Amino acid sequence: xxxxxxxxxxxxxxxxxxxxxxxxxxxxxxxxxxxxxxxxxxxxxxxxxxxxxxxxxxxxxxxxxxxxxxxxxxxxxxxxxxxxxxxxxxxxxxxxxxxxxxxxxxxxxxxxxxxxxxxxxxxxxxxxxxxxxxxxxxxxxxxxxxxxxxxxxxxxxxxxxxxxxxxxxxxxxxxxxxxxxxxxxxxxxxxxxxxxxxxxxxxxxxxxxxxxxxxxxxxxxxxxxxxxx
Numbered sequence: 001x002x003x004x005x006x007x008x009x010x011x012x013x014x015x016x017x018x019x020x021x022x023x024x025x026x027x028x029x030x031x032x033x034x035x036x037x038x039x040x041x042x043x044x045x046x047x048x049x050x051x052x053x054x055x056x057x058x059x060x061x062x063x064x065x066x067x068x069x070x071x072x073x074x075x076x077x078x079x080x081x082x083x084x085x086x087x088x089x090x091x092x093x094x095x096x097x098x099x100x101x102x103x104x105x106x107x108x109x110x111x112x113x114x115x116x117x118x119x120x121x122x123x124x125x126x127x128x129x130x131x132x133x134x135x136x137x138x139x140x141x142x143x144x145x146x147x148x149x150x151x152x153x154x155x156x157x158x159x160x161x162x163x164x165x166x167x168x169x170x171x172x173x174x175x176x177x178x179x180x181x182x183x184x185x186x187x188x189x190x191x192x193x194x195x196x197x198x199x200x201x202x203x204x205x206x207x208x209x210x211x212x213x214x215x216x217x218x219x220x221x222x223x224x225x226x227x228x229x
Contacts, residue, residue: 002103002155002224003029006201006217007064010036015052015059020220022229025056028103030095030223032201032216033064033112033159038071038088053090060085060093062112064159064202069131083110083145095157097134098142106154106224109195111142114160114202115180139185146193155223156189156198163187165213169203197223 003023008014008031023029037049052059063072072094075086083099095101095110102108113134134142146153160166163183170179190198198213207215214226221228 001027001222002106002108003027003220003229004032004157004199004216004223005029005220006032006206006215007034007066007204008036008061009034009066010039012048014218020057023057027057029057029059029220030108030157030199031059031061032157032199033062033114034066034201035061035063035094036066039068041068041071049092050089053088053092055091058091058093060095062095062110062157062159063097063132064112065114065116065132067132073131097138098140098145100145100149100153107149107152108155108157109142109146109149109153109193110157111138111186112159113138114182133180134182142189146189151193153193153195154197156193156195158186158198158200159202160186161200161203161213161215162190162198164190165200165209166203168209169205169207169215197226199223 037045072086075088077084078087080093081101081103083101084096086094088094097111097113099110100107113132115133160182164187166179166183199216201216203215204217205215206217206219209215219228
């Protein structure tokens with residue numbers, strides 16, 4: 001089974017054995033950005049990462065906006081289930097931008113990254129990285145991989161949502177969220193690609209939007225049925 005959850009931000013309780021007790025050997029958990037455990041590169045952090053990689057199921061994540069991209073991009077690129085990944089350790093993988101994977105017979109498209117809502121503050125303290133935004137090459141690679149796959153996906157995993165979805169969730173306070181060119185890219189993708197489910201994590205809410213779209217944060221759900229575990 002494929003399971004989905006939202007931004008972790010280095011919170012170990014979110015990946016506790018008790019929280020994920022229903023996951024079985026060979027299952028895959030996908031995190032929709034801001035993994036947060038590749039941050040300081042300390043011995044304690046590396047030990048925890050290795051413990052995650054030793055679990056019987058796969059733990060995968062797309063990158064968000066709050067990542068140590070220098071550390072993340074230091075990992076060697078390899079292939080996993082048809083797409084490019086950074087293999088962090090054992091069964092722990094970073095799902096790279098613009099990739100199509102086949103996981104348990106499901107076609108899964110991934111595109112991490114976004115633009116920080118607190119970009120101005122982070123720039124002031126020198127904690128912002130331009131690498132949080134997908135490059136033109138990554139966006140083009142995503143489009144090319146979708147074309148090869150016939151623009152037909154079972155699941156789309158991103159950190160940010162398409163433009164119309166973000167605007168819909170932002171009706172009460174138009175100044176609350178930053179809208180970027182990436183949201184527009186996803187809007188075009190949504191118009192030109194068939195998909196069953198689209199999950200995103202940047203807004204930090206658990207919200208059913210429609211049959212196709214779901215904002216995900218602390219819930220852990222079955223990616224195919226949308227049921228919470």
